[in-house]
Structures are given as structure tokens and as C-alpha cells.
Amino acid sequence: AQKVTQAQTEISVVEKEDVTLDCVYETRDTTYYLFWYKQPPSGELVFLIRRNSFDEQNEISGRYSWNFQKSTSSFNFTITASQVVDSAVYFCALSGNTNAGKSTFGDGTTLTVKP
Amino acid sequence: ETGVTQTPRHLVMGMTNKKSLKCEQHLGHNAMYWYKQSAKKPLELMFVYNFKEQTENNSVPSRFSPECPNSSHLFLHLHTLQPEDSALYLCASSQGPGQGRTGELFFGEGSRLTVL
Numbered sequence: 071a072q073k074v075t076q077a078q079t080e081i082s083v084v085e086k087e088d089v090t091l092d093c094v095y096e097t098r099d100t101t102y103y104l105f106w107y108k109q110p111p112s113g114e115l116v117f118l119i120r121r122n123s124f125d126e127q128n129e130i131s132g133r134y135s136w137n138f139q140k141s142t143s144s145f146n147f148t149i150t151a152s153q154v155v156d157s158a159v160y161f162c163a164l165s166g167n168t169n170a171g172k173s174t175f176g177d178g179t180t181l182t183v184k185p
Numbered sequence: 186e187t188g189v190t191q192t193p194r195h196l197v198m199g200m201t202n203k204k205s206l207k208c209e210q211h212l213g214h215n216a217m218y219w220y221k222q223s224a225k226k227p228l229e230l231m232f233v234y235n236f237k238e239q240t241e242n243n244s245v246p247s248r249f250s251p252e253c254p255n256s257s258h259l260f261l262h263l264h265t266l267q268p269e270d271s272a273l274y275l276c277a278s279s280q281g282p283g284q285g286r287t288g289e290l291f292f293g294e295g296s297r298l299t300v301l
Contacts, residue, residue: 107292120288173230
């Protein structure tokens with residue numbers, strides 16, 4: 071069975087602070103994919119990034135960066151110099167090669183960035 | 186056009202009504218999904234379609250009836266719903282079998298359903 075845990079239910083920061091959203095996963099698949107999605111107040115979940123289990127290279131995209139560590143089964147997401155527009159619910163998700171079309175989602179972390 | 190479009194965005198219905206939610210994707214994907222998102226609950230996968238064929242029904246009550254006439258369109262027919270069915274219903278699409286699927290989902294903005 072697959073499981074995704076986002077221990078942080080809510081995080082509140084002040085604009086320009088850095089913030090890290092934690093994600094821990096469990097899977098028995100040898101090949102799997104990890105994702106982060108952003109859900110702004112409008113409701114639509116927006117795909118941010120995919121990481122393959124065989125590629126532990128960290129990634130940076132502008133103010134966003136992701137730290138994938140298989141040894142600790144974690145896929146953490148850091149926003150540098152946060153902005154008010156970053157306020158949203160962020161979901162971590164996992165799919166395996168045996169069911170790539172079926173993702174298991176974490177419960178989400180609500181991030182509030184105050185001006 | 187946006188990748189995945191859902192209509193209506195908001196729907197209020199009584200328990201005896203029959204209504205339908207519509208989803209259309211313009212991404213050339215072969216897989217489509219219905220998810221339910223209730224307050225304070227995680228995303229719940231309801232149905233999965235691959236190449237118009239239903240491949241997953243996640244123990245969803247029969248008062249929810251999906252329909253997938255082609256790979257680009259997905260419907261969710263609603264009848265005799267309960268107040269606890271009030272939620273945000275999200276449609277998503279992804280690459281399907283044979284498309285090198287890696288699992289990322291592309292969501293619509295959702296249909297906010299309120300059952301009175």
C-alpha cells in the first residue's frame with residue numbers, strides 16, 4: 071500500500087521568509103513518481119513538479135526547490151522569499167509504476183503568507 | 186483554451202434532483218478521473234477511465250454515475266444525493282497507457298456542489 075504523510079497541516083509565515091513543506095512517503099514499488107501540486111483559493115490543483123524514484127537530483131525552479139531523499143523517503147518543498155501569492159494548499163502525491171495513473175495524495179499543507 | 190474545463194463551477198441541488206457535471210480536456214490524454222474533495226478530508230479518487238473504459242470505481246455509491254463517451258469528455262451524473270455529498274468535485278486527466286504515463290495529473294477548477 072502507498073501512503074503520503076504531510077505532517078504540517080497549516081503554516082503561516084511573513085512575506086520574504088523561506089518556508090519548507092515536508093512530505094514523507096511509503097511505497098513498495100521499486101519505481102515510483104512523486105509530485106507536488108498547488109491549490110489556490112480558486113480550487114484548481116496545479117501540477118508543480120514530478121520526480122522519478124531513480125533520479126535523486128534536487129531541482130530548483132525560481133523561488134521553488136525540491137529535496138528528494140530516498141534514504142529518508144522524503145520529498146520536501148522549499149519556497150524561498152515567500153510571497154502573498156504563494157498562499158495556497160500544497161499537496162504531495164505518489165504514484166507507482168504498477169498504477170501510474172492512480173496517485174495517492176497527502177492531506178495537504180495550508181500555507182498562508184502574510185504581507 | 187485551458188487544459189481541463191469543468192462545468193458548472195457551482196451547483197446547488199435538492200436531494201431529489203438529477204444533475205450532471207461535465208469535464209472536457211484538450212491535452213490529448215487518454216486517462217480521466219473524478220476526485221472528491223470534502224472539507225477537512227483528503228482528496229478521494231472516485232473513478233478512473235482509460236481509453237473511455239472505466240478501470241477503477243473506488244466504492245462510490247450508485248447515486249454517482251460516471252460516463253465517458255470519448256477520451257476528451259467525462260461526465261458525472263448525480264441523482265438522489267445526500268447533504269454529505271456536498272463537496273468540490275475535481276476532474277483530472279493524465280497520460281494514459283501507451284503514452285509513457287508518469288502519473289502527473291492536470292486538474293480542472295472543480296465543480297462546487299451543495300446538496301440541500
